[in-house]
Amino acid sequence: MTDNKIKIALLGTGIYSESDYLPSLVHESQTHIVVKIVWSLDQTAAARFAGHFKSSGRSEPQVAVGDAGIEQILNDSEIDAVVIVLPFAFQPPLMKRFWAAGKHVLSEKPIERDVKAGLELIKEFGDHWKPKNLIWRVAEDYDHEPIHKRAAELLRDPALGPVLYWDLQNQNYCPDGDKWQATSWRNVPDYQGGFCLDGGVHSVAMLRNILPDPPAAVIASASLHRKHTPPHDTILALVLPDSAATKEPSGSSSKLDIARQHRPNLPQPGKSSPAGTLTFTWALPNIESQLPRDLQVLNITCLNGKLTLVNDSGTRTLELAPAAGSQVEAVKETSPKKGVEVELAYFARAVLATKAGRAIDPAEDYGKPIDTVWDVAVIQAMLQSNGNKVDIKQLIDQYR
Numbered sequence: 001m002t003d004n005k006i007k008i009a010l011l012g013t014g015i016y017s018e019s020d021y022l023p024s025l026v027h028e029s030q031t032h033i034v035v036k037i038v039w040s041l042d043q044t045a046a047a048r049f050a051g052h053f054k055s056s057g058r059s060e061p062q063v064a065v066g067d068a069g070i071e072q073i074l075n076d077s078e079i080d081a082v083v084i085v086l087p088f089a090f091q092p093p094l095m096k097r098f099w100a101a102g103k104h105v106l107s108e109k110p111i112e113r114d115v116k117a118g119l120e121l122i123k124e125f126g127d128h129w130k131p132k133n134l135i136w137r138v139a140e141d142y143d144h145e146p147i148h149k150r151a152a153e154l155l156r157d158p159a160l161g162p163v164l165y166w167d168l169q170n171q172n173y174c175p176d177g178d179k180w181q182a183t184s185w186r187n188v189p190d191y192q193g194g195f196c197l198d199g200g201v202h203s204v205a206m207l208r209n210i211l212p213d214p215p216a217a218v219i220a221s222a223s224l225h226r227k228h229t230p231p232h233d234t235i236l237a238l239v240l241p242d243s244a245a246t247k248e249p250s251g252s253s254s255k256l257d258i259a260r261q262h263r264p265n266l267p268q269p270g271k272s273s274p275a276g277t278l279t280f281t282w283a284l285p286n287i288e289s290q291l292p293r294d295l296q297v298l299n300i301t302c303l304n305g306k307l308t309l310v311n312d313s314g315t316r317t318l319e320l321a322p323a324a325g326s327q328v329e330a331v332k333e334t335s336p337k338k339g340v341e342v343e344l345a346y347f348a349r350a351v352l353a354t355k356a357g358r359a360i361d362p363a364e365d366y367g368k369p370i371d372t373v374w375d376v377a378v379i380q381a382m383l384q385s386n387g388n389k390v391d392i393k394q395l396i397d398q399y400r
């Protein structure tokens, strides 16, 4: 092993590990990671993964299976870190064993099933393993997606002016037997929200990364429209920013309202509050004429233009449409999704820095567990709201 590489074990050979981790780990840009072991419950799948590394020109990993395989990884002093891509509820007990064995951990989202469990896991890590210089990151690819950083940067251009309002649509067609829904742990979920948690945390992480004033409170309604996607398959919400984000309206009073100003009893003018609306659903009907169906669309309307981000499975498109006469420049950028590739590289460099006694680059410090608890908190707040206002910070603080 050279100084700029870490050795890892990859745990999990399911749908997502195959579709996103495997290509990212064999990609030519992945120069810091050697996969020494592939672990699975399924020997055949692990052997298939190992073969794929070999045929891609990488060294062929060992195959480890079941609990004996976990012991093998725990006892392998060459393994610096584990990358865990398992059903999220099975991850924490394993993570604790790996921390105790001195392994750094990158674990798939969501961090846990609810805010309480997420905070408990963070406390355990903070009390026992962080002081031993172990790194734990949550693999939230939307936290690492370069085009989300770019959207955030564009929104901070003073020429664009403040955000007025936004809306986020995450609408999915999910027939009974869909490949994701057919996984045992999604088919009959024992955690709040079902797909609204599993898929919704990404959208919330995107808002957290992009909006200048992220959500502070929600008023929401959660439903189950189709029996095969319990416990909830749809959330509609009004999302409110912190009260400090509410400002006086922009511009000056109309030059035509001179007469009105002198009339008594005019209604009190409103303020400008950058609130948003959000729709999450896995209950979309199968409308062939309206393909593609699994789009996420975020529209952010600003004083002098409108930013639109479309996530169409493998592709991200960012567009900034300027208002006529403004100083805002039009932008249209398209990028393949890169979140997993970037998060693996950042994680590997953080482990390398820690091993060398160097500080971790703050520009690459994403997937922070506490941020991903916040993502879960927003979903939990929307599921619990039932039409009432729920404050996100208060919800988190009640479990601290």
Ligand SMILES: NC(=O)c1ccc[n+]([C@@H]2O[C@H](COP(=O)([O-])OP(=O)(O)OC[C@H]3O[C@@H](n4cnc5c(N)ncnc54)[C@H](O)[C@@H]3O)[C@@H](O)[C@H]2O)c1
Pocket: 012, 013, 014, 015, 016, 017, 040, 041, 042, 085, 086, 087, 088, 090, 108, 109, 110, 139, 140, 141, 180, 183, 184, 185, 198, 202
């Ligand atoms: N970032 C994203 O966009 C994204 C997308 C999909 C899934 N994910 C995450 O990836 C993880 C895996 O999801 P998936 O869709 O690939 O699931 P999956 O069910 O296809 O794969 C999970 C793997 O875990 C194994 N497994 C099942 N039960 C197990 C148990 N009790 N103990 C150990 N292993 C077990 C399965 O054999 C399989 O190899 C989840 O945490 C999910 O939230 C993330």
